[in-house]
Amino acid sequence: MKNRWMNAKWLGLITLLAVFASGCGKNHLSTLKPAGEVGQEQFNLMLLSIVIMLLVVAVVSVVFTIAVIKSRRKNLGEDFEPKDVAGNHTLEVIWTAIPILLLIILAVPTVYLTFKQADTQAMENEDGGVNSEETVINVTANQYWWEFEYPNEEVVTSQELVVPTDKKVYFNLKAADVKHSFWVPAAGGKLDTNVDGINSFYLTFDEDKAQDSNRLFYGKCAELCGPSHALMDFKVKALPEEEYDQWLADMKNIEEPVQASADDAAEGQEIFNNSCIGCHAVTPTGTGAQGPNLTNFGDRDLIAGFMEHNEENLVNWIKDPESYKPDNKMTGQYDLTDEEINAVAAYLMELKVEEGAGDVETLRESAEEGAEGSEEESSESEEGGN
Ligand code: HEC
Numbered sequence: 492m493k494n495r496w497m498n499a500k501w502l503g504l505i506t507l508l509a510v511f512a513s514g515c516g517k518n519h520l521s522t523l524k525p526a527g528e529v530g531q532e533q534f535n536l537m538l539l540s541i542v543i544m545l546l547v548v549a550v551v552s553v554v555f556t557i558a559v560i561k562s563r564r565k566n567l568g569e570d571f572e573p574k575d576v577a578g579n580h581t582l583e584v585i586w587t588a589i590p591i592l593l594l595i596i597l598a599v600p601t602v603y604l605t606f607k608q609a610d611t612q613a614m615e616n617e618d619g620g621v622n623s624e625e626t627v628i629n630v631t632a633n634q635y636w637w638e639f640e641y642p643n644e645e646v647v648t649s650q651e652l653v654v655p656t657d658k659k660v661y662f663n664l665k666a667a668d669v670k671h672s673f674w675v676p677a678a679g680g681k682l683d684t685n686v687d688g689i690n691s692f693y694l695t696f697d698e699d700k701a702q703d704s705n706r707l708f709y710g711k712c713a714e715l716c717g718p719s720h721a722l723m724d725f726k727v728k729a730l731p732e733e734e735y736d737q738w739l740a741d742m743k744n745i746e747e748p749v750q751a752s753a754d755d756a757a758e759g760q761e762i763f764n765n766s767c768i769g770c771h772a773v774t775p776t777g778t779g780a781q782g783p784n785l786t787n788f789g790d791r792d793l794i795a796g797f798m799e800h801n802e803e804n805l806v807n808w809i810k811d812p813e814s815y816k817p818d819n820k821m822t823g824q825y826d827l828t829d830e831e832i833n834a835v836a837a838y839l840m841e842l843k844v845e846e847g848a849g850d851v852e853t854l855r856e857s858a859e860e861g862a863e864g865s866e867e868e869s870s871e872s873e874e875g876g877n
């Protein structure tokens with residue numbers, strides 16, 4: 492009776508685990524659902540090593556079972572003396588050769604792909620500058636936010652990376668403060684961002700895979716970098732090439748900071764220019780500032796990479812960033828009244844460059860709905876887990 496009870500307990504546990512594990516395969520953030528060539532190649536490598544491992548497990552189990560069954564004393568008699576095979580030449584050659592063979596089968600594609608995926612030569616032109624024909628993005632990781640610079644177009648944005656589909660996207664990665672790691676699970680990676688030296692690689696996003704995940708992929712920092720590491724998320728918006736070009740053109744067209752239209756937003760703009768501009772650029776070329784570039788903040792789908800994008804959250808964030816993202820570098824001390832903060836928030840919400848096309852807010856909602864189905868998962872654990 493006790494035994495059966497134990498079995499039921501295990502069965503329950505395994506079922507529970509299976510239910511949890513079934514939530515892992517989301518299009519927009521799963522390594523197991525590759526979004527492009529790089530991710531697919533890495534996934535194939537995983538499959539190859541799993542197949543080889545299973546093969547070894549199967550063969551060993553079969554040989555073991557046969558040995559156990561055939562060699563029972565009952566079958567062989569009390570006085571049976573096994574043959575002494577210590578130092579047997581043939582056997583030793585066999586069990587040395589097979590593992591070497593398996594390792595070679597693993598090593599050849601692994602080494603080949605390692606070099607192939609690190610080949611970023613095409614992003615440089617003959618003079619060692621940036622090749623204007625290719626999509627090149629310079630990524631700077633900061634505690635706890637991301638800056639994306641498009642050197643060919645001289646456009647800078649932060650937190651939300653926009654990439655073209657069906658094309659190699661080259662990345663130059665560096666960190667501004669401590670070591671971070673750039674990871675878009677569905678597309679491949681990850682690669683460290685260091686303070687000294689630049690790491691480069693490329694990723695690809697297939698158009699049909701982008702459509703499957705509503706054009707939105709999730710990115711993360713994958714190297715413990717401080718108290719708010721788990722909140723150091725970013726989004727990748729994969730657009731068809733024409734739309735991507737349009738986005739770049741829109742960004743480039745903003746020469747001057749957007750003029751606020753509504754009254755309170757105009758007031759907010761003035762306050763922003765007094766209190767916030769020291770750390771935040773609102774022109775598309777502002778790079779290397781102490782805080783994220785906010786040029787297209789109104790288009791964003793999240794605040795600070797993880798909070799829902801609405802005015803209430805924005806006001807709360809400006810009032811007390813520390814309570815939302817411990818140790819982040821926005822001090823939150825600028826002597827503003829509640830009214831003034833509301834005005835600044837109204838101004839920031841107006842900073843848009845996109846005209847509705849591929850509005851990320853709706854993209855994100857449908858991405859999550861589509862991928863989650865009936866699963867109940869709070870958005871907090873979704874965003875913060877790592
Ligand atoms: C000392 C520099 C500094 C000042 C001054 C500053 N900020 Fe920030 N701000 C930051 C940093 C750093 C971050 C990124 C925090 C993070 O996500 O880790 C940030 C993030 C933000 C974000 C979220 C950005 C995003 O990409 O989602 C908003 C909005 C913002 N700040 C608004 C303001 C406003 C409004 C003011 C003026 C009242 C202000 N900031 C003043 C440094 C600053």
Ligand SMILES: [Cu+2]
Binds near residue numbers: 672713714716717
């Ligand atoms: Cu980090």
